[in-house]
Amino acid sequence: MSEKAASSEESASRRGVASGEENGAPNDSLSPDDPLAVASDDASEIEALARALRRAEGFSLFFAVCDNNAVRDRAISDVKERLGDSLVRELAVREPVDNLLDLARQTDEGVSPRALFVYGMEGWLPAGDEAEKSPFVVNLNETRNQWPNALSSPLVLWVPSHVLRSIAHGAPDFCSVRSGIYAFEATAEERDQIRTITIEADLAAIAGLPHEEKLERVTTLEDLLKQHESLPEEKRDPQVEERLLQSCADFYYVLARYDVAEPLLRRLLEMAEASHGPDHPEVGVRLNNLAQLLKTTNRLAEAEPLMRRALEIDEAALGPEHPKVAIRLNNLASLLHDTNRLAEAEPLMRRALKIDEAAFGTNHPEVAIPLNNLALLLCDTNRLAEAEPLMRRALGIGEAALGPEHPNVAKVLNNLATLLYDTNRLAEAEPLMRRALEIDEAAFGIEHPEVARDLSNLAQLLHDTNRLAESEPLMRRALAIFGKSCGPDHPQTQMARKALDTILRQKAK
Amino acid sequence: MTDKLTELYNACHPLVPASPAQYVDCSRVRGDHALTTEFQSQLDRAQAPHYLRFLFSGHIGCGKSSELRHLAETLENPAPARPHKRHLAILLDASEYLDDYDVTPTDILLAIVAEVAAALREKGIGDLKDNYFVKRFNEVKEFFLTEVEICEGELALGGAKAKIQRLQKDPEARKKVREKLQPQMTALLSEINTVFAEARLLMGQWKPPKGQDAFSDMVLILDNLEKIKRIAGHEEGAASQKELFIERAPQLTSLEVHVIYTVPLRFVRSDGPQLLAAYGTAPFVLPMIKVIHRDGAYPYADGVACLREVLQKRAGDAPIDSLFDADALDWLFRYSAGHVRDLMGFVQQAISYTGEPPVTLDAAKRALRRTVSLFSTSIPDSHWPKLARLERSPQRCIPSDDRDCQVMLEQVTVLEYIDGEDADRTVTDETFSNPVPWYAVNPIVRELREFKAAIADLDRDRPKASAP
Numbered sequence: 003m004s005e006k007a008a009s010s011e012e013s014a015s016r017r018g019v020a021s022g023e024e025n026g027a028p029n030d031s032l033s034p035d036d037p038l039a040v041a042s043d044d045a046s047e048i049e050a051l052a053r054a055l056r057r058a059e060g061f062s063l064f065f066a067v068c069d070n071n072a073v074r075d076r077a078i079s080d081v082k083e084r085l086g087d088s089l090v091r092e093l094a095v096r097e098p099v100d101n102l103l104d105l106a107r108q109t110d111e112g113v114s115p116r117a118l119f120v121y122g123m124e125g126w127l128p129a130g131d132e133a134e135k136s137p138f139v140v141n142l143n144e145t146r147n148q149w150p151n152a153l154s155s156p157l158v159l160w161v162p163s164h165v166l167r168s169i170a171h172g173a174p175d176f177c178s179v180r181s182g183i184y185a186f187e188a189t190a191e192e193r194d195q196i197r198t199i200t201i202e203a204d205l206a207a208i209a210g211l212p213h214e215e216k217l218e219r220v221t222t223l224e225d226l227l228k229q230h231e232s233l234p235e236e237k238r239d240p241q242v243e244e245r246l247l248q249s250c251a252d253f254y255y256v257l258a259r260y261d262v263a264e265p266l267l268r269r270l271l272e273m274a275e276a277s278h279g280p281d282h283p284e285v286g287v288r289l290n291n292l293a294q295l296l297k298t299t300n301r302l303a304e305a306e307p308l309m310r311r312a313l314e315i316d317e318a319a320l321g322p323e324h325p326k327v328a329i330r331l332n333n334l335a336s337l338l339h340d341t342n343r344l345a346e347a348e349p350l351m352r353r354a355l356k357i358d359e360a361a362f363g364t365n366h367p368e369v370a371i372p373l374n375n376l377a378l379l380l381c382d383t384n385r386l387a388e389a390e391p392l393m394r395r396a397l398g399i400g401e402a403a404l405g406p407e408h409p410n411v412a413k414v415l416n417n418l419a420t421l422l423y424d425t426n427r428l429a430e431a432e433p434l435m436r437r438a439l440e441i442d443e444a445a446f447g448i449e450h451p452e453v454a455r456d457l458s459n460l461a462q463l464l465h466d467t468n469r470l471a472e473s474e475p476l477m478r479r480a481l482a483i484f485g486k487s488c489g490p491d492h493p494q495t496q497m498a499r500k501a502l503d504t505i506l507r508q509k510a511k
Numbered sequence: 512m513t514d515k516l517t518e519l520y521n522a523c524h525p526l527v528p529a530s531p532a533q534y535v536d537c538s539r540v541r542g543d544h545a546l547t548t549e550f551q552s553q554l555d556r557a558q559a560p561h562y563l564r565f566l567f568s569g570h571i572g573c574g575k576s577s578e579l580r581h582l583a584e585t586l587e588n589p590a591p592a593r594p595h596k597r598h599l600a601i602l603l604d605a606s607e608y609l610d611d612y613d614v615t616p617t618d619i620l621l622a623i624v625a626e627v628a629a630a631l632r633e634k635g636i637g638d639l640k641d642n643y644f645v646k647r648f649n650e651v652k653e654f655f656l657t658e659v660e661i662c663e664g665e666l667a668l669g670g671a672k673a674k675i676q677r678l679q680k681d682p683e684a685r686k687k688v689r690e691k692l693q694p695q696m697t698a699l700l701s702e703i704n705t706v707f708a709e710a711r712l713l714m715g716q717w718k719p720p721k722g723q724d725a726f727s728d729m730v731l732i733l734d735n736l737e738k739i740k741r742i743a744g745h746e747e748g749a750a751s752q753k754e755l756f757i758e759r760a761p762q763l764t765s766l767e768v769h770v771i772y773t774v775p776l777r778f779v780r781s782d783g784p785q786l787l788a789a790y791g792t793a794p795f796v797l798p799m800i801k802v803i804h805r806d807g808a809y810p811y812a813d814g815v816a817c818l819r820e821v822l823q824k825r826a827g828d829a830p831i832d833s834l835f836d837a838d839a840l841d842w843l844f845r846y847s848a849g850h851v852r853d854l855m856g857f858v859q860q861a862i863s864y865t866g867e868p869p870v871t872l873d874a875a876k877r878a879l880r881r882t883v884s885l886f887s888t889s890i891p892d893s894h895w896p897k898l899a900r901l902e903r904s905p906q907r908c909i910p911s912d913d914r915d916c917q918v919m920l921e922q923v924t925v926l927e928y929i930d931g932e933d934a935d936r937t938v939t940d941e942t943f944s945n946p947v948p949w950y951a952v953n954p955i956v957r958e959l960r961e962f963k964a965a966i967a968d969l970d971r972d973r974p975k976a977s978a979p
Contacts, residue, residue: 037958040876046864050877054863057517062524062859067881101680143738144611144679147604150526167889174921175738178572178852179526182860183881 044186048077051184052084055117055158058181061150064158065166067185069237071229074160077186078119088116091155095122100137103145107152114154121160124232125225133165134172143173156181164234209256209451213487220253244273251291258492260299267292283326286315290333302341309334325368328357332372335379344383351376367403367410370396374414377421386425393418409452412441416459428467435460451494454483458498461505470509477502515829516870520862522825523855528577531584533824537574540801540814540849542929542948546578547585549795554598554730554769563730563769564790568737568779569797570923572852575773578797579734582771586730596727598769599714601630605735605773610679612741616759617692618678618685620699623731623766624668624706625675632669636726637713639668643702651691655684689743696762704767730769737775752778753785760789776927777917780909798929798948800849805907805930805949809845818844818854825855834868839875846879848926848954857882879955887959890924891915898952899965901925903973907949924956 051066068074082090091109099105106118127133149157161169163185170177211219227246230238247266254263271288278284289312296305313330320326331354338347355372362368373396380389397418400411415438422431439456446452457480464473481502484495522533529535538545550565557563569575583600608622628639639645645668655677678685692699707729714726742751742759756763756774763772772790779786779794787793800821802814819840823831831840843861847854860878861870890898897915901907909916909925919925927948956962 040873040880046877050860050863053866054520054859057514057520057863059521060524061526063526065881140612140740144606146526147606147735163884163888166885170885170889171922174571178856180856181525182856182863182878183885185881185884 044077047184047186048080048084051158051182052081054182055081055085055156056088058156060155061153062156062181063149063176063179064156064181065169065183066158066160067163067166067183068160068188069162069233070188071225073186073188074121078121078160085116089113091115091118093118093120095120096125098126098138099123101141101145102138103141103148103152106157117156117158118153119158119160123159124162124165125228127165127168127232129164129232129234133168136168136172139169139172142169142176146173146176146179162233164232164237205252205256208252209487211487212449213257213489216253216257216487220250220257223250223253240273240277244270247273255295255298258488260295264292264295264299267295281315281318283316283319286312286319286326286330289315290330293337294333297337297340302337305337306334306341309337323357323360325358325361328354328361328368328372331357332375336375339375339379339382344379348376348379348383351379365399365402367400370399370403370410370414373399374417378417381421381424386421390418390421393421407441407444409442409445412438412445412452412456415441416456419459419463423463428463432460432463432467435463449483449487451483451487454480454487454494454498457483458501462501465501465505465508470505474502474505474509477505515826515834516862516865516868519826519829519834520859522827523822523858523862525572525852525855525859528580529574529821529824531581533821534577534581535817535821535824537800537817537821539931540811540817541931542796542798543931544795544929546795546797547582550582550771551585551589557769560767562767563771564764564792565769565771566774566779566786566790566792566794567771567797568774568776568794570776570799570850570920570927572850572923573797573799574851575797576734577851579732579771579773583730583732587726597724599630599634599636599726599729600732601627601729602732602734605733606738608676608679609739610682610685611739612747613682613685613743614739614741614755615689615693615743616755616762617689617696617699619733619736619763620703621675621678621688621692623733624703625672627706627710627729627731628668629670629672630729631710631713635720636710636717639706639709639713643698644668644706647692647695647699651688654687654691655681700762700765704765707766707768728769730771731766732771734773737773737778749778749781753782757782757785757789764790775921777920780911780920781917783911796927796929796948799926800851801928801930802844802847802849803928803951803954805928807902807951809954810841814849815841815844818847818849818851821851822854822858835870836872838872839870842872842875843878846954848951849928850923850926853882853923883955883959886924886953886956887961889922890956890959890961891918894919894924895961895965896969898924898956898962899969901950902952902957902962902966903969907951909950924953925950926953 051064054062054064066074066077068077078092093106093109095102095105102120106120123138127138128136133139145152159169166177166183208216223246227243227250230243230246247270251263251266251270254260254266267288271285271292274282274284274288289308293305293308293312296302296308309330313327313334316324316327316330331350335347335350335354338344338350351372355369355376358366358369358372373392377389377392377396380386380392393414397411397414400408400414404410415434419431419434419438422428422434435456439453439460442450442453442456457476461473461476461480464470464476477498481495481498484492484498488494536545538548546567550563553563553565567575567579579602583602586598586600589597603622603626605619605622608625609618624644631637631639648668648671652674656674678688710729714729717725719725736755739755740751741747742754745751745754752775756772756778763770774786774794776796779796783793800814800817801811802818803809804811819831822840826834835843839861843854843857847857857875857878861874864874864877865871894915897909897913898919901909909919916925920927927950929948952962
């Protein structure tokens, strides 16, 4: 039940990126003095589309162009408001559909609405030329003459401009019978939305969200990512894409969906290599993040070369004494620790400690991390006596620099408790564990996985000291939190379940 | 006062071909040849057993279906003053039967039989009897009928239309039907002529209602045949069009009936000579309504007058000048460039920016705005220099073997015009039905920055004309 302290996980690219303000001007291909140039605004577009829908009898085809879902949702609700009481049927096509006409027929509710709004295709239509040949687009062209018989109300297809282009190319006859194209622009505020939504707190904060909310947030992020990916190449902003990928990866990581997080992290790595070259520190960060995931999934042999490459990059780019190099050394040493190559790990960890002490001074909280990790290494080489003072020093630094209530202090407390536990000083260990639990409950809330780990450690100690009645409710609480925040199949959850079973079995004896 | 704009809005639906009341004869500004006149004069000259093979083509949305409807209407109800005989027009809309991306000649033959039988029944002329096709249908009907329908007994040809159309959306059934029928292609072809013979027999025996003449013969109009993208077993696009219109011409022309085939415009321009060889006739092309002069100058007054008439007919008794500002109308006519369906769409959208008449120039400009964006983002880079070259070409010609130029025709970035007798034609073919077209860059495209840049590039590279 050893708990490894923070190994300086980095969530890269969280810094605010000043992104090139997109030009919202719609007549992108006309200069202002061109005869076709005309000023327009969303309000008049909305009014016009609503007026067209009120006037149109029977089937008519309209395109409403929005390059952003938030804009679309706003425009839809504005148009509906203009139409007042008239019934508008909405069809969100979230799954791939071959024949929209069939779908429109199937979902016909018998009452003829003022209009049928269809949207969501950009989420699954392939990109570029492939979209033109997709069954969806091809069938639009095929069925162009059947729509008036199938649908007695106007049809509005809400699409981003690249989807309209695919329809114009792949279904020219369908597109040519349109009664109008209306377009809605994002406000500056809406353009910022995608930027702000991805700026998140660190992994610990994400981990503290309830499981349901994590799932919800990751779905939103996925949607945004898909939406972004469906944009044509020239409209994709690599910085936005990186942020979305990183946020998605973070969420999947804390959800223990490592299989989903991994390809995202690999894509980020590729993107960094492509845009900065293979030896850029940005690549080092990506390598490190991917390696951390591999380490978490116990693919230590795969993680090691990545960590070594990250270390080499930063050593070469930043110099051997840079604190970032200390982070790389620390992470690599922890990995070697996990592969039981303790002799190899120790000098690296000592180097990390030296760099941090030199860079930050001996009492800086940054120093506490390698100090703590070195102590853990020593524990495992059975040099508990050597380890204890280091651990106590780490605790002292943490308490002094961060305050006695800081969660990092709780981590060291836990580690120290583990050391005491291993040296059979259970009575000394117990109050430390209780303090760690209190700190984490206060810092993360009583439902955080960090709290669950504390609970399970304490329950284990109570179990070992034969206080089963006290142990059981704590382990139950740990299990409940793990189940809720990590899902029922997470290794942590399974371990807690096993431990609880043991306690219950012993109680029954 | 009823809302005249709403009435006009609904009379301008781009999807609906002109009704007989809305139809305007624009032939004087469409190369001075009218489909109806031309076809009827050929029909008058045609002697059995020589049947007309008439190829018809034109831009997407230029009014082909409206013209074919008008022709069908005229064939069935010829003007009393003229000596034409009454013909039964069998107007087959291929897109009601065929899956544009998966067509075999058998599918087309089945569609023809079903349409002929339906037309005979609809006119009350009679039902085709138990011929070869009824037998064939009964062999294959299990593939596309429900069990209930099968139990109802033999499939009458006259009622087969809707059921055969089901095959369009049922690739599995289609496959089975073809497996059964394809080996009998030769028999099908000879038997389909028996169908025509039987139809003529029925028409001969038919007692028309009082005040109607009997039909002397029939004309098969294959509309939307040009929309077929892929013939089964062939590459999509040009290869399939070649297969259908050239390789399969012997079958298509073996039908013993007058036939009008609709052919894609780009194919006409790329493979004209082969078409001429296969069908013995040059295609009749419906050009844009000519609203510009050959040098690009707007307006060509007769053409604009014609567009005014088209719009006025849609507006009914409300004068269009009371509904639109003059500059708004002019704007719509200029930028529609004589493309009727575009004009209808633009008019509709302009009306949507307008609460109370008149529609202003600002509304007209707004109506075009998104089409401008669509053009600017969807024209491939390779097209710009070619568009510029066309703009600067005094002959206003495009190379017939250039794939890009064919795509430009298809995407209506380049529009086709034909001069009438009025204009000084520089080149004329010997046959009247094959006048030489000229081309112009779509006026919307001409305003785009990329186009202007391409023109500037071209002008820079070209040697300046030396001073006299």
